[in-house]
Amino acid sequence: MWxxxxxxxxLMGRTxxxxxxxxxxxxxxxxxxxxxxxxxxxxxxxxxSGAYAMLLYHYHPENRHLRQWLTxxxxxxxxx
Numbered sequence: 701m702w703x704x705x706x707x708x709x710x711l712m713g714r715t716x717x718x719x720x721x722x723x724x725x726x727x728x729x730x731x732x733x734x735x736x737x738x739x740x741x742x743x744x745x746x747x748x749s750g751a752y753a754m755l756l757y758h759y760h761p762e763n764r765h766l767r768q769w770l771t772x773x774x775x776x777x778x779x780x
Contacts, residue, residue: 701778703751705729705744711766716744716754723757724750748775 709716721729721744728750734743746754755767 701748701775702732702745703748704734705746705754708746708751708754712755712758712760712763714758716746718744720754720758721746721750724753728753 705716705721724746728747730745731742732745733740735741736743751770755763755770
């Protein structure tokens with residue numbers, strides 16, 4: 701599973717840019733060309749483990765519901 705770093709950052713209430721991803725391993729993030737609004741843009745994507753790592757590195761109690769939603773609903777639904 702891969703997710704957009706910008707979208708996860710919005711859910712977390714912060715910006716997840718390249719500088720913030722320095723803590724991740726190389727296999728936990730990559731830039732992929734994604735078509736958006738008629739144009740192809742390089743988009744920073746996070747692997748499942750990279751998304752979990754960002755939630756741990758940027759721990760805030762108010763993100764508890766986001767962590768639970770991702771781990772209990774989103775990821776299991778995608779694995780079906």
